[in-house]
Amino acid sequence: GQNIDQPTEMTATEGAIVQINCTYQTSGFNGLFWYQQHAGEAPTFLSYNVLDGLEEKGRFSSFLSRSKGYSYLLLKELQMKDSASYLCAVMDSNYQLIWGAGTKLIIKP
Amino acid sequence: GAVVSQHPSWVICKSGTSVKIECRSLDFQATTMFWYRQFPKQSLMLMATSNEGSKATYEQGVEKDKFLINHASLTLSTLTVTSAHPEDSSFYICSARVGPGEVQPQHFGDGTRLSIL
Numbered sequence: 001g002q003n004i005d006q007p008t009e010m011t012a013t014e015g016a017i018v019q020i021n022c023t024y025q026t027s028g029f030n031g032l033f034w035y036q037q038h039a040g041e042a043p044t045f046l047s048y049n050v051l052d053g054l055e056e057k058g059r060f061s062s063f064l065s066r067s068k069g070y071s072y073l074l075l076k077e078l079q080m081k082d083s084a085s086y087l088c089a090v091m092d093s094n095y096q097l098i099w100g101a102g103t104k105l106i107i108k109p
Numbered sequence: 110g111a112v113v114s115q116h117p118s119w120v121i122c123k124s125g126t127s128v129k130i131e132c133r134s135l136d137f138q139a140t141t142m143f144w145y146r147q148f149p150k151q152s153l154m155l156m157a158t159s160n161e162g163s164k165a166t167y168e169q170g171v172e173k174d175k176f177l178i179n180h181a182s183l184t185l186s187t188l189t190v191t192s193a194h195p196e197d198s199s200f201y202i203c204s205a206r207v208g209p210g211e212v213q214p215q216h217f218g219d220g221t222r223l224s225i226l
Contacts, residue, residue, distance in 0.1 A: 030212050042115075042202045042217035043153070050212070087153070095211035097143075101152040 002026045004100035006088050011106045012078055020073045020086050020103045028093020034062050034073045035087040037102065043087055046073070075105075083107045111207040112136055115218025123226055124195060130188045130221045132203030138183035139205035143215060144176075147200045159186040193225045 003025045012018040024032070031050035035043035049055055049064035049071060061074040073086055088100040112135040120128050132142055142159040157178050158166045165178035177189040190197055200222050204215035 033214055040200075040222075042204075042220040045214040045216060048214055091212060097155070097215065099153045099155075 002090075002092060002098050004088055004090060004098055006086075006100045006103045008101070009104045009106065011108060012075075014078055014080060014107055014109050016078050017074065017076050018078060018105065020075070020088075020105065022071045022073070022088035022100055024069050024071070024088070024090045024098070024100075026090045026092045026098055029066060030091040030093065030095060032062075032064055032071050033089045033091070033097070034060075034071075035089065037085045037087055039084070046086075078107050080107050080109070111205075111216045113139075113203065113205050113216050113218040115203050115221055117221060118219055119222045119224075121224045121226065122193065125192055126225075128190045128193055128223060130190075130201055130203070130223075132186045132188070132205070132218050134184045134205045137205075137207055139186075139207075140183060141206055141211075142180060142186040143204045144178060144186075144188050145202045145204065147202060147220075149200075153202070156188075161186075190223065193223070195225045198223055198225045 006022045033048050034046040037043040047062040049062050054063045059076045064071045085102040085104045087102045089097045114133045114135050116131045140161045144156045145153045146156050147153050155168050156171045159178045159180040161180045161183050167173045180186040200220050202220040204217040206213040
């Protein structure tokens with residue numbers, strides 16, 4: 001079957017750096033997406049990786065290793081507003097998005 | 110940027126009522142839209158894929174006669190929850206792919222919080 005794993009919850013301190021991991025097993029691969037979802041709101045698109053390596057976008061970076069079925073989202077200079085759930089989603093060979101359950105990130109002052 | 114508008118944002122109604130939710134792409138044409146449901150503290154669950162001009166594709170376990178989807182134009186898809194019951198209370202979110210091709214990020218509407226009394 002298809003499976004996306006990411007930690008349920010993580011806690012970090014304001015100003016610090018946090019890495020949220022995502023491992024996947026899917027039928028084919030057409031890219032991996034990261035979304036941010038604040039409580040009670042819809043997800044917003046953060047990043048897309050289809051080739052191995054690191055994609056940097058401001059304070060957020062996303063890394064992909066296709067051979068390892070692994071990605072991470074790196075958040076730097078954490079701010080209180082970064083408290084949210086972070087969803088990892090993989091597009092399989094049928095162009096279907098397979099969603100992880102999300103990682104709830106708690107930022108403490 | 111791509112904007113997906115969803116309306117209404119909040120619905121409270123009696124059991125047995127049918128509720129229609131609209132999803133519009135405001136500044137782009139969306140041949141494909143997606144409908145999700147999310148229960149509290151749970152992951153997004155894809156309900157159906159809505160294709161303009163054709164029948165929606167429903168995920169396993171989703172009753173197509175209960176969740177009616179219409180995608181009559183390139184900018185509008187609607188989800189109607191027919192004869193809603195308390196167990197249908199959930200957060201319903203639509204999304205649309207931006208741009209041609211299937212490998213595009215989905216952009217989400219703001220969601221509709223449905224509460225059935």
